[in-house]
Amino acid sequence: MASLQMAALLSAPSTPVPSDRVRLGALRLSASSSSTARNGGALVVRSEAKVSGGGASARGLSLITHAVAEKAAAASSADSKPGHELLLFEALREGLDEEMERDPTVCVMGEDVGHYGGSYKVTKGLATKYGDLRVLDTPIAENSFTGMGIGSAMTGLRPVVEGMNMGFLLLAYNQISNNCGMLHYTSGGQFKIPIVIRGPGGVGRQLGAEHSQRLESYFQSIPGLQMVACSTPYNAKGLMKAAIRSENPVVLFEHVLLYNLKERIPDEEYVLSLEEAEMVRPGEHVTILTYSRMRYHVMQAAKTLVNKGYDPEVIDIRSLKPFDLYTIGNSIKKTHRVLIVEECMRTGGIGASLRSAIIDNFWDYLDAPILCLSSQDVPTPYAGTLENWTVVQPEQIVAAVEQLCK
Amino acid sequence: MAAFSAVKIPPPQFTTVRSSSQRPGSSPAHFAHSPSAFNSISFGSAKSVRSRPLFAVSSDVVSSDKTKPASSSSSNPAVTREVALELYEDMVLGRAFEDMCAQMYYRGKMFGFVHLYNGQEAVSTGFIKLLNQSDKVVSTYRDHVHALSKGVPSREVMAELFGKATGCCRGQGGSMHMFSAAHNVLGGFAFIGEGIPVATGAAFSAKYHHEVLKQSKPEGLDVTLAFFGDGTCNNGQFFECLNMAQLWKLPIIFVVENNLWAIGMSHLRATSDPEIWKKGPAFGMPGVHVDGMDVLKVREVAQEAIARARRGEGPTLVECETYRFRGHSLADPDELRKPDEKAHYAARDPIIALKKYIIEHGLASESELKSIDKKIDDVVEDAVEFADSSPLPPRTQLLENVFADPKGFGIGPDGKYRCEDPLFTQGTAQV
Numbered sequence: 155m156a157s158l159q160m161a162a163l164l165s166a167p168s169t170p171v172p173s174d175r176v177r178l179g180a181l182r183l184s185a186s187s188s189s190t191a192r193n194g195g196a197l198v199v200r201s202e203a204k205v206s207g208g209g210a211s212a213r214g215l216s217l218i219t220h221a222v223a224e225k226a227a228a229a230s231s232a233d234s235k236p237g238h239e240l241l242l243f244e245a246l247r248e249g250l251d252e253e254m255e256r257d258p259t260v261c262v263m264g265e266d267v268g269h270y271g272g273s274y275k276v277t278k279g280l281a282t283k284y285g286d287l288r289v290l291d292t293p294i295a296e297n298s299f300t301g302m303g304i305g306s307a308m309t310g311l312r313p314v315v316e317g318m319n320m321g322f323l324l325l326a327y328n329q330i331s332n333n334c335g336m337l338h339y340t341s342g343g344q345f346k347i348p349i350v351i352r353g354p355g356g357v358g359r360q361l362g363a364e365h366s367q368r369l370e371s372y373f374q375s376i377p378g379l380q381m382v383a384c385s386t387p388y389n390a391k392g393l394m395k396a397a398i399r400s401e402n403p404v405v406l407f408e409h410v411l412l413y414n415l416k417e418r419i420p421d422e423e424y425v426l427s428l429e430e431a432e433m434v435r436p437g438e439h440v441t442i443l444t445y446s447r448m449r450y451h452v453m454q455a456a457k458t459l460v461n462k463g464y465d466p467e468v469i470d471i472r473s474l475k476p477f478d479l480y481t482i483g484n485s486i487k488k489t490h491r492v493l494i495v496e497e498c499m500r501t502g503g504i505g506a507s508l509r510s511a512i513i514d515n516f517w518d519y520l521d522a523p524i525l526c527l528s529s530q531d532v533p534t535p536y537a538g539t540l541e542n543w544t545v546v547q548p549e550q551i552v553a554a555v556e557q558l559c560k
Numbered sequence: 561m562a563a564f565s566a567v568k569i570p571p572p573q574f575t576t577v578r579s580s581s582q583r584p585g586s587s588p589a590h591f592a593h594s595p596s597a598f599n600s601i602s603f604g605s606a607k608s609v610r611s612r613p614l615f616a617v618s619s620d621v622v623s624s625d626k627t628k629p630a631s632s633s634s635s636n637p638a639v640t641r642e643v644a645l646e647l648y649e650d651m652v653l654g655r656a657f658e659d660m661c662a663q664m665y666y667r668g669k670m671f672g673f674v675h676l677y678n679g680q681e682a683v684s685t686g687f688i689k690l691l692n693q694s695d696k697v698v699s700t701y702r703d704h705v706h707a708l709s710k711g712v713p714s715r716e717v718m719a720e721l722f723g724k725a726t727g728c729c730r731g732q733g734g735s736m737h738m739f740s741a742a743h744n745v746l747g748g749f750a751f752i753g754e755g756i757p758v759a760t761g762a763a764f765s766a767k768y769h770h771e772v773l774k775q776s777k778p779e780g781l782d783v784t785l786a787f788f789g790d791g792t793c794n795n796g797q798f799f800e801c802l803n804m805a806q807l808w809k810l811p812i813i814f815v816v817e818n819n820l821w822a823i824g825m826s827h828l829r830a831t832s833d834p835e836i837w838k839k840g841p842a843f844g845m846p847g848v849h850v851d852g853m854d855v856l857k858v859r860e861v862a863q864e865a866i867a868r869a870r871r872g873e874g875p876t877l878v879e880c881e882t883y884r885f886r887g888h889s890l891a892d893p894d895e896l897r898k899p900d901e902k903a904h905y906a907a908r909d910p911i912i913a914l915k916k917y918i919i920e921h922g923l924a925s926e927s928e929l930k931s932i933d934k935k936i937d938d939v940v941e942d943a944v945e946f947a948d949s950s951p952l953p954p955r956t957q958l959l960e961n962v963f964a965d966p967k968g969f970g971i972g973p974d975g976k977y978r979c980e981d982p983l984f985t986q987g988t989a990q991v
Contacts, residue, residue: 305761341739342730476970
């Protein structure tokens, strides 16, 4: 796989409020922008089983002002550890390994997850450590082994089902829709399905139409399913752990091109909240909502935009179903302009749902129509040039922001 | 060859074919033991088939078959009195319950698709009465009687059919989705075949609990029974699960209730090789064919298959030749099945056959059986009364149970989780 190498920076400040300017590439963040509305700093968010009353501070709203995770604001600087650097697929593996160690009912099922270590190496070494039954190499039968995962989730296990490519899970749609999503309800709450279905999707580097699918739009209507998309090593590990610990069936979307992202993540254990969005870059002029790989196209466009004098607020929505309307709403109430940048197709994509959710809830706060940049409604072509034109490129994002802010 | 094994389930018969250069289809031995009727069926028109049953497995075993070693004389019954009465009561419950369902449906108390089990009681009773509480049953939409045999109270099943809040699934499942965590009934699935992977998963879980979690039981592995029909045996999920179950030697029994019809599609018109039990050895597991109208035969086969599974020897495919006396569902006019086929199987009614067996072997008297009939009638009447008087689900129930953890509905604009919204608990929130 072609890799997107992005240099991550060490976290410099030791105080919670980012008063220094932190460089992310050429992007300069100014702390004077709008920290007032939020909890300062990057709190390490732990997902609690109990919901502690409303309000951002009680929920420990995590405001990651940059891709690099800062050490916990609560921890004193004396015992803060430097963290360790790893690639995104290693972060996923670390999260999975920690959960498997912690809870012996956590198991993995999928094609080539065991002896081969996973086709993207997310499960490398786990079969040697945990055995062939806990890291199960399945035959090529997606519908049946996903159903098998569901049956074992109903009877006390916590399986993590890997689709070698998310697109292969189209074969498992029967099980994912009928049993995974709906069975808790049709059984009147008698059986829970604490399953995690994960795998890489999205448009890669000339993989052809069938290996370049975005299944989040197909799954989003299924009632009873939660969907999250990871985009950095930090949130990949945190979301993996949260998904495994969740009692709900969770689909974790990874992206083929993001597996080799490198970042420094904390040594101490952390679990993120499945339902929360991530503030990537606070701003004033426009809210850009994005997720997964498009986050990086947006951040690249943000560099250009900042140079042109714009101040975009970038939110990685992370939770594709349900949407974090609090973070999104607060942003819209501030900027009054929304741009959605997604990799789904235009028709029936996540952006389409997000748009209607925003119109339903925040219509009065909008000063301009919501713009949504999605992939073309085209099977992803093989040719590199055509493939580039199917997905949203940074130039289009810059043009859209300029149009919005006219 | 002996498609039906009286006592022992033989290991797969075709292992030699795999290792030799002979291809299964071309081996003359392959067809040598098929009933001659079968060869004509392969090439003849469907019409010639309907006039006679496909597998003429003797139906008179219930009335002391001299060839059967276990009951070589009428003074040696195959089961004890207690067991015989248990089996009789369970089958009568299944029949009476389903008949009452039909009545209630035509009176407008239940709606939708209702699939009745009349005629197939021997399969459910024969298998499920051998299970422990912790063993699992997975079924299809024809699941009322499986749930009843496993121990789900008639009241709960009837209330579920009426769509009341006291149903086993709180009225949210309906006829085709009977679930019971207390009795380990894992559904109740509307799409055929989709329960088989779930059953495979439950069996995998049993093996996992034993090998990884080291939670072993003295009696052995927990067994999972997957019930499904002849139509399902042409579905991909069936074959995929046969493969996986045998690969990992999962404690599961695939019980095929071959009633020869998938709605209006005759099994012979839909299946290239109609002998379903043969598909077991193709995957390396034993395939057994049994007369599904004879509860004692079914029970005997079930005993061996369950014992195999408990010992960790892996899955078994059991094909039960059976018949549904009613249509596919209460909405099915049932015009395609010939009257003489129906008459043939009506004469093999499992309940009448067992009753005859019990009386002939002196296990109980006619009046005792009649009192069981009456008792069951009362149980079913009580179930209807209970269901009738139960409340309908309130609006507050609408949004419950969508997620095990209702935080899955997400965070609302006010920063609170939507499940904390008071309108949510009234069922009026827009989620």
